[in-house]
Amino acid sequence: MQSLEVTNKKTQTILQRKRALLFICCLLLAIASIIYGLATGSVTLSLTEIWNGLTEKNDSLEYQIIWNIRLPRILTGLLVGMCLAVSGGLLQGIMRNPLADPGIIGISSGAGLVAIVTMLIFPQYTSLLPFGAFLGAFIAAAAVYMIAWDGGVSPLRLILAGVAINTLLGAITSAVMILHSDKVQAVLPWLMGGLSERSWPHFWMIFPYAVVGLILSLFATRTANILRLGDDAAKLLGHNVEKSRFLLILLSTFLAGAAVSVAGLLGFVGLVVPHIIRLMIGDDYKYLIPISALFGGLLVAFADTAARSWFDPIELPVGILLATAGGPFFLYLLRKGKVMGSK
Secondary structure (H helix, E strand, O other): OHHHHHHHHHHHHHHHHHHHHHHHHHHHHHHHHHHHHHHHHOOOHHHHHHHHHHHHOOOOOHHHHHHHHHHHHHHHHHHHHHHHHHHHHHHHHHOOOOOOOOOOOOOHHHHHHHHHHHHOOOOOHHHHHHHHHHHHHHHHHHHHHHHHHHOOOOOOHHHHHHHHHHHHOOOHHHHHHHOOOHHHHOHHHHHHHHOOOOOOHHHHHHHHHHHHHHHHHHOOHHHHHHOOHHHHHHHOOOOOOHHHHHHHHHHHHHHHHHHHHHOOOOOHHHHHHHHHHHHHHHHOHHHHHHHHHHHHHHHHHHHHHHHHHOOOOOOOOOHHHHHHHHHHHHHHHHOOOOOOOOO
């Protein structure tokens, strides 16, 4: 018995060190992705030029490129990736389903529909896009929740209702685009998911929503861990399962709506990132949430830099690059039985 306890303590110590190391690695990689994004583009900058551009306020080319073009886009990508990764991680845990993702269960489609309507019909209200996207995502989530309700809400019914709502909202979005086909070219890059021409106004538009949502997600880790045990176990621990699940879905909706309002329908980040981190450090949301946030942020920032620089003179929407890489990788994880619930 004592030997077993010693073994368990050693295992926990190794796991804690692994989690700390992974957090540090993700933090360093996030910094590296920022530097890479600042250096890479149609004009390549050296580390010295980047430093001078960041620290010396003048009219130099380096200053203009860094502060007016690259830095706001990179920081916006970081926030978008963090929001999507945390949203997907929370949804997968509370629904106990590996396919739970803002883009699959209708949340992103609800946000996208409101965003499309705003951009095509009410462009004068673009500044309210994050709030409108959250409202659309919340209405979609509420509809999914009500459809799935049957004296309670099971994770399976939530997924099935989400797929149905996602299909319906996609059809409505297509109808709106057909009715306003003369303006649709302006929103096509947004539909594919991208950060092209994103600047400081877009960063400051998403910043308060992302900060609030990410901070709240750190306080929600204990609740997410309890729900991960299953409804019966959570109830035995005196937990109000339905209330907790609804609040976490609301938080996930808030994060996804903020990301969609700026980057469009960016897929696979919320689906794949939590699985990758879960494989390395386990299911404990106390560590899964912050590390997923860092990894999601650096992934989107790096992928956006690659999308705008690797295919010069063409700039690909980052959503295409992420889907091209994320889809096969997720299928690989599924094939190997590495996806939560796939065995």
